[in-house]
Amino acid sequence: QSALTQPPSASGIPGQRVTISCSGSTSNIGSNSVTWYQQLPGTAPKLVIHNNNQRPSGVPDRFSGSKSGTSASLAISGLQSEDEADYYCTAWDDSLTGWMFGGGTKVTVL
Amino acid sequence: QVQLVESGGGVVQPGGSLRLSCAASGFTFSNYVMHWVRQAPGKGLEWVSFIRYAGSDKFYADSVKGRFTISRDDSKNTLYLQMSSLRPEDTAVYYCATETDSPFDYWGQGTLVTVSS
Numbered sequence: 001q002s003a004l005t006q007p008p009s010a011s012g013i014p015g016q017r018v019t020i021s022c023s024g025s026t027s028n029i030g031s032n033s034v035t036w037y038q039q040l041p042g043t044a045p046k047l048v049i050h051n052n053n054q055r056p057s058g059v060p061d062r063f064s065g066s067k068s069g070t071s072a073s074l075a076i077s078g079l080q081s082e083d084e085a086d087y088y089c090t091a092w093d094d095s096l097t098g099w100m101f102g103g104g105t106k107v108t109v110l
Numbered sequence: 111q112v113q114l115v116e117s118g119g120g121v122v123q124p125g126g127s128l129r130l131s132c133a134a135s136g137f138t139f140s141n142y143v144m145h146w147v148r149q150a151p152g153k154g155l156e157w158v159s160f161i162r163y164a165g166s167d168k169f170y171a172d173s174v175k176g177r178f179t180i181s182r183d184d185s186k187n188t189l190y191l192q193m194s195s196l197r198p199e200d201t202a203v204y205y206c207a208t209e210t211d212s213p214f215d216y217w218g219q220g221t222l223v224t225v226s227s
Contacts, residue, residue, distance in 0.1 A: 003154065035212060035213050035214065037155075037214065039155075044205055044217040044218065044219055044220055045155065045205075045214070045217055046217070047212065047214065047215050047216075050211075050212035050213070050215070051212065054212075056211075056212075056215070086154075088154065088155050090155075090157070090213060090214070092213075096172075097169060098157060098169060098170075098171055098172075099145075099157035099160070099213070100157070101147075101154060101155045101156060101157060102154070103154045104154040104155070
């Protein structure tokens with residue numbers, strides 16, 4: 001099963017806006033909602049965006065999500081040092097009848 | 111609050127078997143889909159399997175189909191993953207995760223499985 005496609009890395013200075021892309025196909029992102037997770041070093045993943053653009057309670061409004069066609073994006077505005085982490089997207093794939101994860105994007109705060 | 115605690119990881123030889131457990135609390139376990147997700151050392155996340163409430167449906171990633179079996183005991187609020195015919199490429203931290211309001215919304219701390227001779 002192939003993963004959804006994410007850039008391996010992204011970076012920015014504090015206060016900057018960083019955007020992470022997640023590319024898929026008609027059978028996954030094109031047909032189903034996208035969810036995003038943050039994984040700090042040595043910890044379990046944490047949900048930051050669900051249903052393409054919905055933020056769970058407790059997640060700062062600096063995090064936002066969007067989806068268009070077979071691609072999705074996670075944006076972090078006003079980048080902070082504590083945002084330095086790996087970020088993963090996921091979506092259900094109708095053809096594979098399974099969940100697909102992106103390969104992950106490491107965000108570095110310069 | 112939701113709490114998930116995995117156990118059962120360890121070192122096993124190739125071809126061997128292992129059973130992982132995930133003890134759940136803080137929510138009505140029997141009502142929700144439960145998942146297993148793994149992460150090989152230094153690698154990304156890989157979905158392994160999920161089971162619907164009452165064990166009505168089970169789905170597996172192609173990489174584990176026929177070798178792993180997911181199950182649940184709602185009377186004990188516990189999720190299981192029986193792993194057999196283990197391979198070195200199954201070496202990973204295995205997480206259990208809930209789907210109460212959205213996919214993988216709560217995660218355990220993970221348990222490490224190492225397949226090596």
